[in-house]
Amino acid sequence: MKHRVAVCQFSMEWCNVTANLARAEEFISRAQADCVVLPEMFATGFVTNPTSVAQAMDGEIVGWMRSMAARYNCAIVGTAIIEAEGKFYNRALFAKPSGEVVCADKRHLFSIGGEAEHLTAGTERVVVEWGGLRWLLLTCYDLRFPVWSRCRGDYDVALYPASWPASRRDAWMTLLRARAIENEAYVIGANRTGSDPTTRYSGDSAIIGFRGETLAQIGIEEGVITAEFDTNELEHFREKFPTLKDSDDFRIEIP
Numbered sequence: 001m002k003h004r005v006a007v008c009q010f011s012m013e014w015c016n017v018t019a020n021l022a023r024a025e026e027f028i029s030r031a032q033a034d035c036v037v038l039p040e041m042f043a044t045g046f047v048t049n050p051t052s053v054a055q056a057m058d059g060e061i062v063g064w065m066r067s068m069a070a071r072y073n074c075a076i077v078g079t080a081i082i083e084a085e086g087k088f089y090n091r092a093l094f095a096k097p098s099g100e101v102v103c104a105d106k107r108h109l110f111s112i113g114g115e116a117e118h119l120t121a122g123t124e125r126v127v128v129e130w131g132g133l134r135w136l137l138l139t140c141y142d143l144r145f146p147v148w149s150r151c152r153g154d155y156d157v158a159l160y161p162a163s164w165p166a167s168r169r170d171a172w173m174t175l176l177r178a179r180a181i182e183n184e185a186y187v188i189g190a191n192r193t194g195s196d197p198t199t200r201y202s203g204d205s206a207i208i209g210f211r212g213e214t215l216a217q218i219g220i221e222e223g224v225i226t227a228e229f230d231t232n233e234l235e236h237f238r239e240k241f242p243t244l245k246d247s248d249d250f251r252i253e254i255p
Contacts, residue, residue, distance in 0.1 A: 001132050003229045005157075005186075006033035009205040010222045011194025012045045015053055020044065021064050028068055028076065031224050034131055038078035039161055039192035039205075040140045041090070046163035046196060048114045050081045050088040057082060057101070065095035073097050075130055077190075079106070079139050079161050087120040092137040092161060094128045102128045104137035108145050115141075127155045132231055135159055136185075143175045143189070151183035151244060156234060158183065162191045166202035173204060181212040184238050186229050193220055210234055 008027035013019045020043045028036050040046060043061045044053045055061050061080045069076045075096055082091040082103075090106040105122025109115040125148065128135040136155040140162035142148055149158060158179055164172045172189065180187040186209060193203035206217040207227040215227035238244070 001231045003035065003131055003133060003231070004033045004226060005188060005207060005229060006031035006036045006224055006226045007188060007190045007205045007207060007216075007218075008036060008038050008224050009191060009193055009203050009218050010039070011192060011201075012039075012042065012196075014045045014196055015047060017043045017053070017060060021061070024078075025068060027222075027224050028072055031072075031074070031226065033074055033226055035075040035077065035135075036072070037159060037161060037188050037190040038076070039190050040079045040163040041081065042078045042161070042192070043080055045192075046113075046199070047081065048110075048118055050083070050118050054081045054083040054088050057084065057103075062093060062095075062101060065093055066099050066101060069095040069097045070099065077135075077137075077159055077161060081119070088118060089122065090115065090119055090139060092126075092139050092159070094130070094135065094137060094159075096130055102126060102137070104139075106139040106142065107148055108141045110141045133157055133229065140164060143172075143179065146179065146182065149179050149183065150247070151185055153244060155183075155185060156231065157186040157188065157229065160187070160189045162189060163199075163201065164189075164191045164204075166200045169202045169204050173206065176206055176208050177212045177214075180208040180210055184210050184234075184241070184244060186210055186234070193222060210237060 104126035216225040
């Protein structure tokens with residue numbers, strides 16, 4: 001079975017939800033894919049102080065994602081700052097055409113940039129089953145932590161919506177390939193471009209195959225990249241070269 005996936009890479013207006021949602025739809029409408037992945041905090045830009053931009057799960061951003069998934073008959077993936085029970089989360093959202101939205105809160109908050117001062121870290125690793133594939137929901141900085149990303153035979157695709165700075169672009173591409181190779185999984189890295197009040201972004205969004213090969217990539221410009229995932233090829237490769245069975249037996253303990 002083959003699946004067409006897409007990444008939409010674009011710049012955002014700082015904290016301008018209305019403009020950013022309209023901009024995002026321009027790219028989604030061109031994607032023509034089964035699953036479309038947007039950058040981290042695609043509706044606001046990477047805002048670490050949540051009070052001015054946080055929304056509830058029944059707010060405008062999540063409602064818009066549901067609407068886009070239904071309108072274009074595809075899954076829509078991105079993150080937003082969500083407020084729940086008095087806490088704020090950088091929440092990865094996987095919206096299905098049916099209207100269901102599956103969530104996973106960012107586990108590794110970027111303390112260097114102040115994210116950990118205002119947001120609450122996630123404690124649950126979430127895998128979404130959809131369209132014959134299993135999708136692991138991760139976010140940006142989670143890419144640096146291989147234990148949290150480790151495949152335990154439970155996923156086929158790792159998703160990393162991101163706001164990854166241009167100053168660390170080499171690390172971005174290296175880690176995307178590493179996560180694909182070590183987990184024998186497809187990896188999608190959806191970064192933004194442009195700049196915000198403190199940071200410049202180089203884009204470099206990429207779709208990586210389970211052997212570590214680059215299936216699609218874009219530079220600093222805005223645009224859409226697409227690739228096809230083949231579940232039969234993935235299963236055949238894992239059977240032929242089953243490195244996962246020799247993995248170290250890590251135990252993740254959540255404080």
